Amino acid sequence: MKTISVIVPCFNEQETINIYYDAMTKLKEQTNKFKLEYWFIDDGSKDRTYSILKDLQKAHSDEVHFISFSRNFGKESALYAGLNEVTGDYIAVMDVDLQDPPEMLPEMFDLLEDGEYDCVGTARMDREGENKIISFFSDGFYKVINKMSQTKIIPGARDYRLMTRQMVEAIKSMTEYNRFSKGIFSWVGFKTKYLPYKNRERSAGSTSWNFWKLFKYAITGIVDFSEGPLMFATWMGTFFSIVSVIGIIAVFIRKLIYPLSSVGGWASMVSIILFIGGIQLLSIGILGEYIGKIFLEVKKRPIYIVKDKK
Structure with a gap:
């Protein structure tokens, strides 16, 4: 038996x-x-x-x-x-x-x-x-x-x-x-x-x-069996980098066309900065999760x- x-x-x-x-x-x-x-x-x-x-x-x-x-x-x-x-x-x-x-x-x-x-x-x-x-x-x-x-x-x-x-x-x-x-x-x-x-x-x-x-x-x-969060951080970083470049070009062209235009849009600018800052912190947090797991693994604790x- x-x-x-x-x-x-x-x-x-x-x-x-x-x-x-x-x-x-x-x-x-x-x-x-x-x-x-x-x-x-x-x-x-x-x-x-x-x-x-x-x-x-x-x-x-x-x-x-x-x-x-x-x-x-x-x-x-x-x-x-x-x-x-x-x-x-x-x-x-x-x-x-x-x-x-x-x-x-x-x-x-x-x-x-x-x-x-x-x-x-x-x-x-x-x-x-x-x-x-x-x-x-x-x-x-x-x-x-x-x-x-x-x-x-x-x-x-x-x-x-x-x-x-x-x-x-x-x-x-x-x-x-x-x-x-x-x-x-x-x-x-x-x-x-x-x-x-x-x-x-x-x-x-x-x-x-x-x-x-x-x-x-x-x-x-999720962290142990997926690289998805890391890919998310990478794609979000890439996306906002492209958006930032487009924004810089748009501001430069606007300045050339309207050199005497007044400075405005501070509220929207602050909102964008806070949003992008939040994405950056989220990405750092995702990296921190993976680094933390690596840290525990390399210690070789029982x-x-x-x-x-x-």
């Missing part, structure tokens, strides 16, 4: 861990198709997540493992840490809040067993119950990144997926500090099938994601630091 290693990132999830484990245990007993190995990643939680994971590991040491970080490094680092530890034939990534339906796992397993696919992912068909503003910007993000990047991401795609060992080894080979897993999953290639499902509410607790965190995560995705592991 094959083993599925399940990577479960946790950040302040004391209410959901045991609920999740009970749901997965029930699923395994019902299907009896595979064995399960759990790797819970405590991402520097401030609540009782760490102690609950220790108790769970002691009670089920044959299948439950955990890694506890020295501080909060983020979900991307948690995923990478789990990928480095798993030993199963197939590797799954799931959220502990049960927004990723466990009952889909047997179907995903069967599809991989058929040998046609290297990965079976999931994508939400709707965003029912989610904040309307976050939903609007999330939909916009997928449209923007798929227009700007050659690495295509399925709209509504989740991290919840089941992968072959070969695909996981390819992902592990990407040791970059700035990580955007949805892009990495797509960039490494391999044949992937996506299963749609309806959005679900959390089983308990509250999400640690907010609009600002999601916005920064979206910027990371993606995560382990405080405890069982």
